[in-house]
Amino acid sequence: MELLLFVLLIFLAGAGAGLVGSLTGLGGAVVVIPVLLIAFDVPFPIAAGAGLITVLATSTTTGAAYLRERLTDLRIGMFLEIATVPGALIGASLTVFLTHADLDRALLIALGAVLLATIPGALRRRTQDAGGAARPDARSSRLGLEGTYVDEAGLSTDYRAARTDPALGVAFGAGLVSGMFGIGGGVFKVISMEHYLRLPMKVATATSNFMIGVTAAAGAGVLLAAGYVDPVLAAPAALGTTAGALLGSRILPGLRNQTVRYLFLPLIAVLAVETILRGLGWA
């Protein structure tokens, strides 16, 4: 394919992915990676490398806004990164090893399954906060994993992180998935923080975003140094997803969040199924 056309198409695909990712809350990489694999025949580790670069660009865009609003809990984010970063390092290495072992098809099937698994997380109606009543465990008390969240109405909620062991386990899994498939894995991180640590919804979302960037940097670092981040592919993809995510954040307030999700999540389901069919050799 001619380079100019290729760059233009990747930019447009990235912009579409960034828009859909922003509107569904799943991030652009869950769309851009299957599109690169299916429509452009990009080899798996190179698609994952480009995906992680788009994750870095979009999480940096939103991460700065969350930090300014003081929604991010730096302490809890840093604490969970001790699990997500090793997960991402192992995940990215696994992708390289499986590719060397000609097991790309297994990677495709696993990616499709992970994409399908993210959909219920995005569909959850997140209207009630879990924070407040949780009893912190010994590690949480020692590290001071607690804070206060003030909502738009000025009401403050104190929270204390509970059950840090299972939260670390899920965070490691989220890192593994991120490094292996080049996605942000934010849905899994948010579930770990809401379900186990019992953090308020907005704090969990902002802190997850803070962690996504560092986790993606771990996976991208491995794939970059191993020679699987193609800058000619990753650069237009990152420019496109950033533009799409910015556009999405502009138009999102005027749309009904849940309706938008119902509109776009079937698209992600179709991409996931197509990826699995490719892996099985049926497409």
Add this chain to the structure above:
Amino acid sequence: MGVTNTPPAPPPPSRERIPEEAYARMAVVLRVGLALSLLVFLGALTAYLALHPHAAWTSSASDVWRPYLSFLGLLGGLRAGSPVAYLTLGILLLVATPLVRVLSGLYYFEKGGERAMAGIALTVFLLLLFGLFVLGPLIR
């Protein structure tokens, strides 16, 4: 009476030890890192397309970036004005931005006397460097 004079337990660290300025400064780090890398991407991509108007992209032919994976190779490419070297620099800037953020966290935790959290931040930072400089080249 069985009463012992043990010193009171130190209060648990609270998030208030992270100063307000830390959040604003980290947000600035993120914005500057992203803006720089996107600007480099835009300029280098334009130059690359102008220099190779009829080139084609295939996954096997796109190995043009591999000479820039070493520090000296990248430096040589930047000096020679290679657009692909600049694209690689943009990628590195994007990857380095969260590393700077972790370093900022390490600084603020250390400044606040929070040894355990500073240890966690240092471990995360060293793991990131390990991936980039040891693990990645090892599995290349």
